[in-house]
Amino acid sequence: MTATILDGKAFAARVRDSVAAHVARLTEEKGITPGLAVVLVGKDPASQVYVTSKGKMTLEVGMASFEHRLAEDSSEQELLGLIDRLNADPAVHGILVQLPLPEHLDPDLVINAIDPAKDVDGFHVSNVGLLGTGQKGMVPCTPLGCLMMLRDHHGSLTGKEAVVIGRSNIVGKPMAQLLLGESCTVTTAHSRTRDLSEVVRRADILVAAVGRPEMVPGDWIKPGATVIDVGINRVAAPEKGEGRTRLVGDCHYESCAAVAGAITPVPGGVGPMTIACLLANTLTACCRANALPEPEGMIP
Numbered sequence: 001m002t003a004t005i006l007d008g009k010a011f012a013a014r015v016r017d018s019v020a021a022h023v024a025r026l027t028e029e030k031g032i033t034p035g036l037a038v039v040l041v042g043k044d045p046a047s048q049v050y051v052t053s054k055g056k057m058t059l060e061v062g063m064a065s066f067e068h069r070l071a072e073d074s075s076e077q078e079l080l081g082l083i084d085r086l087n088a089d090p091a092v093h094g095i096l097v098q099l100p101l102p103e104h105l106d107p108d109l110v111i112n113a114i115d116p117a118k119d120v121d122g123f124h125v126s127n128v129g130l131l132g133t134g135q136k137g138m139v140p141c142t143p144l145g146c147l148m149m150l151r152d153h154h155g156s157l158t159g160k161e162a163v164v165i166g167r168s169n170i171v172g173k174p175m176a177q178l179l180l181g182e183s184c185t186v187t188t189a190h191s192r193t194r195d196l197s198e199v200v201r202r203a204d205i206l207v208a209a210v211g212r213p214e215m216v217p218g219d220w221i222k223p224g225a226t227v228i229d230v231g232i233n234r235v236a237a238p239e240k241g242e243g244r245t246r247l248v249g250d251c252h253y254e255s256c257a258a259v260a261g262a263i264t265p266v267p268g269g270v271g272p273m274t275i276a277c278l279l280a281n282t283l284t285a286c287c288r289a290n291a292l293p294e295p296e297g298m299i300p
């Protein structure tokens with residue numbers, strides 16, 4: 001069997017187009033432009049790249065982008081002061097604080113200072129609680145992107161055996177909640193799970209969010225299963241030349257693709273969906289803030 005490749009790059013482009021069309025209508029008909037504020041503290045190189053690309057894509061869909069780059073040694077008071085101002089600013093509909101923060105800043109305290117209605121990352125405890133109780137809130141972007149791809153491929157997910165590997169607050173836990181919300185039978189596996197291979201073999205849907213290069217081999221996969229590989233791992237690629245690297249997922253792509261029914265590649269799978277969902281969340285936050293109908297089909 002050769003798996004269908006779930007092309008996240010193309011899907012994300014469709015989501016961004018649909019967000020852009022909605023934004024254009026909002027601006028033209030209501031004079032409202034959704035705005036996303038991104039806060040970066042310090043000089044983490046990966047975070048710098050993410051923030052720059054988020055800003056660029058925000059502008060590309062016609063939204064306003066507000067970038068706030070703070071010094072590495074910024075105080076908690078300074079950061080909380082900025083969040084207060086963004087919370088109060090009517091031009092800002094979404095606020096994202098790029099993680100990880102420098103060690104001296106408490107991420108929970110900072111995230112929970114964001115107005116939950118503007119928490120487009122969906123990490124505020126209120127949004128976590130809303131998701132856990134099946135109420136409408138803001139859903140974290142990476143698992144939301146995974147769910148969109150699964151729904152697009154399968155239609156209904158009811159009754160499917162879903163296994164999520166990883167229990168982080170950012171990916172694993174909200175992913176499991178979303179799949180439960182779709183009436184899957186959900187197992188969350190993690191670093192202490194016994195017989196992980198046996199657990200994974202049950203999965204009609206596997207979501208791997210671990211951060212260990214190619215840890216899931218093809219012979220763990222149930223024939224025909226759908227594999228969503230969230231992992232982004234940089235490994236040495238001597239075949240490309242000395243010192244060169246490449247990106248791989250948490251699943252061994254070739255062997256998994258030989259057994260699975262569908263699979264997301266790395267790169268080009270889940271990754272591009274994350275920023276597209278961030279933009280979709282910002283649009284949703286803007287519509288809610290203005291008591292306008294929400295964009296359809298984007299948010300569970």
Ligand code: NAD
Nearest residue numbers: 142166167168171190191209210211230231232270271274
């Ligand atoms: P994390 O380090 O917070 O969590 C990893 C989880 O994996 C933990 O819950 C841990 O219990 C589990 N784990 C560790 N070793 C294990 C093992 N041997 N067997 C089973 N489970 C094990 O990571 P995270 O933030 O959830 O990210 C996971 C991966 O997803 C990383 O590679 C990250 O780069 C990637 N990621 C991608 C996107 C995207 O946009 N595509 C977004 C977020 C994270």
